[in-house]
Amino acid sequence: MSLLKNTKRRLSFQRVGPSTLHCCVPLCTFSSRYNRLISFHSFPKLGNPLRELWLVNIRRDFTPTAGTRVCSRHxxxxxxxxxxxxxxRRLKTGSVPKLFHWNNYSLHSAATDHERDRDHDYCVTHGTENREAQPRGVLQGGEPVLQSQADWGLLGSGVGLERYACSDDHVHHYTRFTSYQHFQHFWRLIEPAVKTYMTSSDACAAAGSDSSLHTTKLPFIDELLLFLMHLSVGFPPEDLAVRFGLDAPAVSRVISTWGHFLSQLLGGTCLWLSGELVMTLLPPEFEAFSDTQVVLDCVEIYCQRPSATLGHTEQFSTYKALVGMAPHGAVTFVSPLFAGILSDCEVFRQSGITSVLQPHMAVMVVRGLLIEDVSRCRVHRPVCLPEHTQNQSKQSVEQIQAMVRLRNHVERCLRRITDYKLFDRTAPAPVCGSIQELFHVACYLLNYQSTPLAHP
Structure with a gap:
């Protein structure tokens, strides 16, 4: 029996040719010396953006040579x-390696790339590796290849969600959803409403379209990706137009349409949670403040004012909003944006939150939100760690440390809003007309991007 096994082993690794090509992909051991069925393909030319995408997909940071190959299994x-x-065998133009050991050599679905203008590679099998290598070009003027293909995607070939399906880090960076599966779950929740809204007569009439709001060549899910990249990373329409193969006006229409749609859809859900549910989900950090119903903070947004005189006088450069989060991190209140210079106390007074707060509830505030005189609820304010704690008793030190941990927890929750790059800098003038819808959508999405919003 052992002799038979040894014979099979010798046959399975029998040398079939003099070629010594090896696949450069990590965890791949295929070689042309012992395999006739696998073909080996060289990298695209130097200066071709596709070359950088190959490097990103195979997860290797190195400089390919004329003899570097990727086998057809990928x-x-x-x-x-x-x-x-x-x-x-040769590769179609625009092909990139997508199947690897870390994704079990499979994808949920494979998006067909747009064809590029020039071929980039020819197959090399055993006995043909001495073929003259294709000339390596450089960008005109000596400019380097794109520094981060992970940021740029594949220029001119149409970026889509499936391009980032193998990397949860990329999905989180571009959409703020924790993973590709999490994003797909959110898409399945809103997909029926998307199809209904985009073909509704009222919405089409409001947008000036005859039959449908879907006027681009992108699938709906990729339009959502475009919108989230604008919101999360702050890419301007001109940048997104290059990435998705559209023109800038079409990108602006997609952003406006999706901002209005998600504002209506997600804003129609009741955000405010009952006191009993908040108590059930109360984190350990709030054990000493178990009556806390909501954590409040004012968020400031800065907008670029248009150069035109009329627009300059009608549009403000500073906006404020009051945002409330439950202690466990769910957004439960978002006020309208208030333009101009208003104090935080006045924003609290005009926000409308007093209509849902009850006297037996407590609110927690951070930084300079001084609302004790206008709130009918108890106000908790976590303190900072004192500079001198050497003379404090053990019980006092533990209480101070608990307050500091509580403050850190609160600030982490509130910092999630400013993680949207569109709002942590001065917003460009073209989006200022819909800045309130975009801000509200950003706040609503926080309940879906990490921990799902709990409902009674």
């Missing part, structure tokens, strides 16, 4: 073309 079946059984 490409989708329809990426490979062979005119006859004896001819070389």
């Amino acid at each position: 490409f989708l079946p329809w990426d490979l073309v062979q005119k006859s059984p004896k001819s070389l």
